[in-house]
Amino acid sequence: MFLIQPPHVRELNLFSAMPDHFRRPDRSAWADANRGGAPTDSFLEGPVFDDAGNLYVTDIPWGRIFRIDTQGDWSLVAEYDGEPNGMKFLDATTLLVTDYKNGLMQVDVGSGRVTPFLARRNSERFKGVNDLVFDAAGNLYFTDQGQTGLHDPTGRLYRLGRDGRLDLLLGNIPSPNGVALSPDGKVLYLAVTRGNCVWRVPLLPDGSVSKVGQFFTSYGPSGPDGLAVDAQGRLLIANPGLGYVWVLNGRAEPVQVLCGPSGASITNLAFGGPERRTLFVTDSTHGQVLRAEMDASGLQLARR
DSSP: OOOSSOOEEEEOEEEEEOOGGGOOOSOOHHHHHHSTTOOOSOOEEEEEEOTTSOEEEEEGGGTEEEEEOTTOOEEEEEEOSSOEEEEEEEETTEEEEEETTTEEEEEETTTOOEEEEEOEETTEEOSOEEEEEEOTTSOEEEEEOTTOBTTBOOEEEEEEOTTSOEEEEEEEESSEEEEEEOTTSSEEEEEETTTTEEEEEEBOTTSOBOOOEEEEEOOSSSOOOOEEEBTTOOEEEEETTTTEEEEEOTTSOEEEEEEOOTTOOEEEEEEESGGGOEEEEEETTTTEEEEEEOSSOBOOOOOO
């Protein structure tokens, strides 16, 4: 990659770490399959903010959802038989969760009640849903990753309309992961983890997609994961294998690189704080949330 201007490199700082009493020393089926059996006391994902400024995160192997208040204090919202990953708010009090084990689930953040939202399609289970985003019209885009990769490029991108219609937009993806929309809603960015890249997916007026292209190429052992977009239209990419957040301009050139501590697995990210100018990221291997002040606000996320 040739860059006329080198990116500005900064460090991510600690916001809050999971308290020890919430960490689980036991083995889990998820970690056996996805972490090579390595001890995994937690694996944080899915950061999203409520209207009061509280941060919600998932803990995939132990089926938990946590609330972290503005002071960094943790509380357990829900614990159930699932593997929750990405989250967005359906409304002010209901989270919609991509659950690898169960499909799309909804969580009432007041009671902690977990119920199915879309568990199957035509009686068939998903491969393993991963992340999601709403557009301004309330349509939901979500990825179905499962164990796909370059050996099996059959991961899927779906759109669920407000009318309940489920459309398969792409079915040839080697490990689809995070999704984010451009400010005008005409382009969807799709993290392709095992391809170590981000695809650019034009969304056409008739609801189809066409001329999907590779927007950005990374490197290292594990490629792009969670995505976000700021008010300038820049794409932010959590890159777990490098422990970085890439901040890309419209030409996919890195203008900033935010670095986590040694051994960090930076999996996902969300804007919060005053005017949404603070970026919060999950460091999954250390069970903590990091942050950095940004020079532009994050886009306001749509809800259904």
